[in-house]
Amino acid sequence: xxxxxxxxxxxxxxxxxxxxxxxxxxAWWAPFVxxxxxxxxxxxxxxxxxxxxxxxxxxxxxxxxxxxVQYGAGPAASSLAAIMGFGHQGAIPIALxxxxxxxxxxxxxxxxxxxxxxxxxxISR
Amino acid sequence: MILAxxxxxxxxxxxxxxAGPLPALxxxxxxxxxxxxxxADAKVGSATLRLAGLDQAVNVTLEADGTTHIVAQTDHxxxxxxxxxxxxxxxxxxxxxxxxxxxxxxxxxxxxxxxxDRFELQLGxxxxxxxEWSAASSRSRLAGIAYAQGVNDRISEAEINHQLPxxxxxxxxxxxxxxxxxxxxxxxDMTQTLNFTDTPLVMALLQxxxxxxxxxxxxxxxxxxxxxxxxxxPYPPGASPAPIAAFSQVSDSExxxxxxxxxxxxxxxxxxxxxxxxxxxWAVAGSRSTSGGSLMAGDPHLHLTLPAIWYQLTLDSxxxxxxxxxxxxxxxxxxxxxxHISWSLTDAQDQQTFFxxxxxxxxxxxxxxxxxxxxxxxxxxxxxxxxxxxxxxxTVKLSVHGPVITERGQTTSVWWAGNIPSQDLDVLLGVDQAxxxxxxxxxxxxxxxxxxxxxxxxxQGNIGLISAGYYPQFAAGQxxxxxxxTGEYDVTGTIPYDFIPQKYNPPxxxxxxANQRQVTPDYPYYIGTASNFFDPGYRAxxxxxxxxxxxxxxxxxxxxxxxxxxxxxxxxIVPILLQAVPASAEKDLLSNWDYRMEVNSPAATIWWTxxxxxxxxxxxxxxxxxxxxxxxxxxxxxxxQDLEAWTLGDxxxxxxxxxxxxxxxxxxxRLAFTSTVSTLSxxxxxxxxxWTWGRVHQRVIENLAHVKGLDxxxxxxxxxxxxxxxxxxxxxxxxPSWRMVVDWGKGxxxxxxxxxQSENPASAWYDDRVxxxxxxxxxxxxxxxxxxxxxGALTWSLQP
Numbered sequence: 049x050x051x052x053x054x055x056x057x058x059x060x061x062x063x064x065x066x067x068x069x070x071x072x073x074x075a076w077w078a079p080f081v082x083x084x085x086x087x088x089x090x091x092x093x094x095x096x097x098x099x100x101x102x103x104x105x106x107x108x109x110x111x112x113x114x115x116x117v118q119y120g121a122g123p124a125a126s127s128l129a130a131i132m133g134f135g136h137q138g139a140i141p142i143a144l145x146x147x148x149x150x151x152x153x154x155x156x157x158x159x160x161x162x163x164x165x166x167x168x169x170x171i172s173r
Numbered sequence: 174m175i176l177a178x179x180x181x182x183x184x185x186x187x188x189x190x191x192a193g194p195l196p197a198l199x200x201x202x203x204x205x206x207x208x209x210x211x212x213a214d215a216k217v218g219s220a221t222l223r224l225a226g227l228d229q230a231v232n233v234t235l236e237a238d239g240t241t242h243i244v245a246q247t248d249h250x251x252x253x254x255x256x257x258x259x260x261x262x263x264x265x266x267x268x269x270x271x272x273x274x275x276x277x278x279x280x281x282x283x284x285x286x287x288x289x290d291r292f293e294l295q296l297g298x299x300x301x302x303x304x305e306w307s308a309a310s311s312r313s314r315l316a317g318i319a320y321a322q323g324v325n326d327r328i329s330e331a332e333i334n335h336q337l338p339x340x341x342x343x344x345x346x347x348x349x350x351x352x353x354x355x356x357x358x359x360x361x362d363m364t365q366t367l368n369f370t371d372t373p374l375v376m377a378l379l380q381x382x383x384x385x386x387x388x389x390x391x392x393x394x395x396x397x398x399x400x401x402x403x404x405x406x407p408y409p410p411g412a413s414p415a416p417i418a419a420f421s422q423v424s425d426s427e428x429x430x431x432x433x434x435x436x437x438x439x440x441x442x443x444x445x446x447x448x449x450x451x452x453x454x455w456a457v458a459g460s461r462s463t464s465g466g467s468l469m470a471g472d473p474h475l476h477l478t479l480p481a482i483w484y485q486l487t488l489d490s491x492x493x494x495x496x497x498x499x500x501x502x503x504x505x506x507x508x509x510x511x512x513h514i515s516w517s518l519t520d521a522q523d524q525q526t527f528f529x530x531x532x533x534x535x536x537x538x539x540x541x542x543x544x545x546x547x548x549x550x551x552x553x554x555x556x557x558x559x560x561x562x563x564x565x566x567x568t569v570k571l572s573v574h575g576p577v578i579t580e581r582g583q584t585t586s587v588w589w590a591g592n593i594p595s596q597d598l599d600v601l602l603g604v605d606q607a608x609x610x611x612x613x614x615x616x617x618x619x620x621x622x623x624x625x626x627x628x629x630x631x632x633q634g635n636i637g638l639i640s641a642g643y644y645p646q647f648a649a650g651q652x653x654x655x656x657x658x659t660g661e662y663d664v665t666g667t668i669p670y671d672f673i674p675q676k677y678n679p680p681x682x683x684x685x686x687a688n689q690r691q692v693t694p695d696y697p698y699y700i701g702t703a704s705n706f707f708d709p710g711y712r713a714x715x716x717x718x719x720x721x722x723x724x725x726x727x728x729x730x731x732x733x734x735x736x737x738x739x740x741x742x743x744x745x746i747v748p749i750l751l752q753a754v755p756a757s758a759e760k761d762l763l764s765n766w767d768y769r770m771e772v773n774s775p776a777a778t779i780w781w782t783x784x785x786x787x788x789x790x791x792x793x794x795x796x797x798x799x800x801x802x803x804x805x806x807x808x809x810x811x812x813x814q815d816l817e818a819w820t821l822g823d824x825x826x827x828x829x830x831x832x833x834x835x836x837x838x839x840x841x842x843r844l845a846f847t848s849t850v851s852t853l854s855x856x857x858x859x860x861x862x863x864w865t866w867g868r869v870h871q872r873v874i875e876n877l878a879h880v881k882g883l884d885x886x887x888x889x890x891x892x893x894x895x896x897x898x899x900x901x902x903x904x905x906x907x908x909p910s911w912r913m914v915v916d917w918g919k920g921x922x923x924x925x926x927x928x929x930q931s932e933n934p935a936s937a938w939y940d941d942r943v944x945x946x947x948x949x950x951x952x953x954x955x956x957x958x959x960x961x962x963x964x965g966a967l968t969w970s971l972q973p
Contacts, residue, residue, distance in 0.1 A: 074335060076203035077188065080181075111204035115212050124212035124339075127934035130882025131208075131343060132195075145202040145209070148188060152199075155181040162177035 059089040060099050067107030067153065079104035079149055080156035087160020091168070096161040097154050104153015109146055196343045208339035215936035219967045225329075226253055226322040227973035233258065234957055237965030239930030239938040241486040242957035251490035252316045252504045254971055256323025256351070259484060262931045262938075263501035264327065265338040266480050266877055267359070268348045270502050274298040274358035274365075279565070280558040281346050287557065287565060289442055294555045295569050295576050297592050298365065302357035304594040309353070313599045317353030320504035324351035338932065340878060357598065359502035363482075364591040366475075368623035370447050370526045371438045372705035376653050377431035378802045381423045387795065391828070392811050394653070395694050396703040397818040400710035401717040402692050403626075403638055403684055404674040409697065423654070427530055429582025431655060432802060434528070437579065444476055447623075449706060449810060451688065451899040451907060452519035453735065454626065455716055458682035459634025459918065463727040466918025469630035470731040471508060471517020472909040474899045478877045479885060479940055481928030483911050488605075489957055495605045496954050498911050498926065505601040508911060510922055510954075513608040514631045515915040519686045521624035521640040521674075522708065524701035525590035529574040529658035530583045541572050541584070544660035548573065574658055585655060588664060590643045595621035610637050610677060617641035618670050626674075626686035632917045638684045639675035640691050644668040644700055653702045668698045683720040687897070689713035704811035711741040711895035728916040728923070735912050736949040737897040742817060743780045744768045749820055750783065753839040754846045759861050770893045770900075772867035779864065781893060782853055784813075786845035791816055794831040866891065871904040874927055874943060876934075883934050885927075885943050914951065923951035 063082035070078020083100035090096045115121050125138030134140045186192070188199035201207050217235065224231075229246040231254045236242075241258050245251035259267065272278045276294035278286035293299075309317065328348055331337045341347060379388045423431070438446050451474035462468045475482055483498035488506060497509015508517045531541040540547040550570040557565040570577040572586040579585050596619050603616030604627075613629055617639060624642025629635075645652070650662030674691035676684055688708035692700070701707065718741070719734050720726070747763055754760055759779050766776035788805075792812055796805045805812070819826040824838035850861075857864045867889030876883035892900035892908070899908050913924040927946040931938035945952065960966055 071203065072205055074203070074206045076199040076206070077185075080185065108202075108204055112209065115204055115209055119212040119216045121209070121212050123215060123935035124209055127211060127883065128208055128339070130934065131339075131880050133882065135882055141202070141208075144198070145204065148198045148202055151184045152188065155177070155184045158177040159181040162174040166174050 056090050056095070059086055060103060063100075063103045064106055067103050068110050071107050071111055077152065079107035079153040082107065083153040083156020083158075084160035084163075087157040087162070088164050091161045091164040093158060093161045096157040100157020100160075101150045101154035104156070105146055105150040107153060108149025112142070112145060191345075197345055200345070201343050206335035206342070208342045210336055210342075211339040211933050211935040214336055214338070214933050215931070217936075217938075217967060219969065221970040221972060222330075224253065224257055224323070224326045224971050224973065226319070226326065227971060229973065231971040232957075233969040233971060234960045235967040235969070236955065236960050236963060238941060238952065240952075240955070240960070241484075241930070242489070242955075242960045243486060244489040244957050246490070248490045248492050249315060249319045251488055251493060252319035253323040253326070255486070255488065255499070255504050256320035256325075257327045257971070258323075258486065259499070259501045260324040260327035260351070262933075263480060263484060264324075264331070264348060264932075265340045266932050267324070267351070267355075267502040268341075269877065270359045270362050271355040274302070274362045275355075276555065276557060279560065281344050281560055283560040284562050287559060288440065289445065290557050291565070291567055292437070292441055292445065294557070294567055295578065296365070296369070296587070296589070297569070297576055298358055298361035299354075300553065301592050301594055302354045302361055305357050305596070305598075306354050308594060308596070310596060310599045312602055313596065314353070316504045316602060317356055317598065320356060321351045321353050356503050359500060360597060361591060363500065364623050366444050366447060367520045368447050368522075368525045369445070369589055369591060370524070370706050371435055372524070373526070373528045373653055373655050374431045374435040374438070375803050375807065376705070377423045377427060377655055378435060379808070380654065381428045381431075382801045382803075383795065383799050385422065391815050392702065392704045392808070394702045396690055396707070396710065396814055398710065398814040399714070399821075400689050401685070401713045402690055403686055404640075404676050404691050405693050406695055408692070408695060409672045424583075426582040427655060430530065430579050430585045431528075431582075433581040434579040434585055435803075447520075447706070449688075449708065451708070451712075451894070451901065453685075453687045453712060453716060453897055453899075453909075454517040454519050454628040454638075455683065455685035455720060455734075456628050456630040456636035456638070457720065457726050457731075458636050458678065461682035461726055462916070462918055463725040464916050464918025465634070466632070466916060467630040467634045467636050468726060468728060468731055468917070469515045469517065469628060469636070469915040470735055470913065471519075471628060472735050472912045473508065473518060474908050475910040476907055477872075477874045477910060477927055479874055479883060479928055479934075480877060480932035481910060481926050483926045483928070484930060485924070485926065487954075487957055487960075493605055496922065496956070497913070497924075503598070505598065506605055507601060508913065510915055511605060511608070512632075514610075514613055514629060515913075515917070515922070516604060516613065516627055516629050517913060518625040518627050519688055521626050521642055521686075521691065522688050522701065522706055523624050523640075523642070523644055524652060524705050525622055525624065525643065525645065527574075527588045527645065527652055527664070528578070528655035529572070529586045529588060529662075530655050531572055531574075531577070531586055531658040533584055542659055543573055550577070572658060574663070586658065588645075590622040590624075590645065593621050593643060595619065597621060609633075610635055613637075614639060614675075626691065628684065628686065630915060630917060634917070635678055636682070636684055637675070637677040638686060640673055640686075642673075644673060644698065646699065652699065653705055668700075672698065681721065683717075685713060685716045685720060687712035687716055703814060704808060709742075709810050709814050709817075709895070712897050712899065715739055715741040715897055728914050728919070728921060731914045732912075732923075732949065732951065734897060735909065735914070738770045738891045739768050739897075740770055740777075740780065740893060740895045741768075742784070742813070742895050745817065746784070746820055747780060749839075750842050750846065753842040757850070759846075759850050762861060770866055770870075770896050771891050772865065772870075772889045774866050775862055775864040777866035777893075778853065778857070778869055779849060779861065781866075781870075783846055783849040786848045786852070787842060788812060788816060790841050790845045790848065791828060869903065870900065872900055872908070873904045873906050874940070875906050877932075885940050888947075890947070909946075912946070912951065913954075922954035924954050925951045
């Protein structure tokens, strides 16, 4: 494997760890920071943004999955939907939650790659 | 780069601050610290917990339904653990209750709550609570301080472990530390809900628009209909009855003031102004019970919410061994039993709110005339933080009578018994500790507001009922109207404690209250008028009818009576209606009816609709022609008593002859019945056998935070406003908030409330008792040791 590819993969794994650990520590914005790191390491937006999205998504999805395993997320999802005015459609708050994680990671990565490109235009694209 | 920045900014903005109706998405939906924590919170298990402030270990047992048993080695630890447990399961509710009373709802929900906040700060629950705490007894101080410590222990724990209730996260704020004053505020909320009334304002508007002639005839001091007072006398000799003068004229400026204050109060959220009572309690002496011991039943009727106003628990310490329900935010059992006595309460409904018209003069700005001198108003200023808006500044003017409530027309202040600093917390602690009637009665001597009918039964077969509280008395004046504030009409004191309504071990062995007037017309003190604001008495009459039928009574009979749906008013009126109307399918249904408002009864629907039509046919012409400024439905209880009395004994009353007609009650009944059939045919179809009560009458248990999706129901339900199983309104959201039946002969204690112990909607304890309650069933009230042995029990070991 190319050293550059190893570097990118390592960065993504590290970013995922940072993302999950951050969220577990209460720093819900950690996926955004992780995304920035991915973007800074991998300035090509077409790679960085999907990677950031996955990292962000997993950053929020894994703790949510842990809730499901430990306590069962169904009643909470249903209650949140009711509070939000969506009846008892528990899928909506779950989707919304995952969407937030995904968007945080994706936009962080996009911003990181854009900043990297701005700083070092020669290695962009 | 610009696009990336814009996208990032948009996402971060929505995450940090929310978007439209959505909360700040980041903190709100963070799976670890956001609203999802309600999933973890819903799972309660046995645990060992460390609580700051405890002196010794405390054992807490949670039954399978969350009923909580606290066993402490010291009284201090008992109250601390109670605060912790309340906050563990009801912290958001407690915060809402204190915010409501302290005028701080706008801070978290925005300007929608500003009117409520301004009114509460004007009325003065906060000022009263602060004054009460500064004069609190050592017993109250111990309880209040320890309880607050327990609440704050839980707040700290929840913040550290990210376990604050989800509503805090979704609304984006954190609870402030709890204080003992907050507990007194919560008690003040209940006082306001139960006895802050606007009836003198209503009477002033009726006097002005309906006219003094009809107002004095229709809104009488003493009830016109037959009632069942529990204390028929004898009354103290020597005292002279309060003078009941004819209604005075109400001036234009007084009318403007009354209308302004009335409309302002009417616009407040439901529950801030008391509009009536719907509670039952009674007791049966050992001589009348199958078990040989005394029986007691109590079901206070309140706004039914999820979470409920009640939290069920038992408290055990060196000085307390008490079981029952508490209000989250307060450290006492309000209704329940200890080892020797049991008690429950209903609202006594005597008039505790009075309005004073302050005399002012342009030559004396900022002053009012009182006792032959110009007095300066005191002022208190408040800043009310408003979410999403500018801080609101409020200055409250206070006369000697109380806070000024309007300055339109004539400046009007309000005297309210709930504003008298009292030691009600200490009273309740004394009740919790009492072991006989003498101690119970002595403890209640200090109770001020709201005036309650405290029913009593003990393990020696004794029963009693005492309507403890403050009964304002006057040297002169018409307290059912706003009165001049110049000093002659001020409150001079209260009825001596020995002379307030009360009864101990009555000879017939039964005693009961259901918000009815407690005494006969011979009672020599003013306690309020028929419309201000005693219950019409139908529930009391029905309860008295059942209890006085003879024979021995059992706990099962008590339960049956708590869920009795027989409409006493219907039992009086329907036989007369059947004489008035011609044969029809609808009449046949009524002829075969047992007067029970059951879900499957079409006759119940016909009766209820008829009674409303009868009221309309009798009174609405007067209302329209005289442009009465009070909604007729607001005074239906008073008008209904008149209509009942006229139908039973004065069918030629002039009220039936509007516009010079020769109508009698029977003529108007026929008109109303025709209208009833027409209305129901249009609404429910042509076949009257399908007009079942359940199609028109439903019950809903509303989420306290007004989240519709978290309501229970609506679902068809039995009962109406007149039945012991009270279910007023459509849909009904008011009714028996707690049913308790005690049999001292068998040593059984059974109870149920419509809700659950947890405010967390994801918890199995959110609404797990509701179906049991709907079915009219009960759960045994266990002791701590019984609970520990019961299946599914959890244990918390609270360590210092």
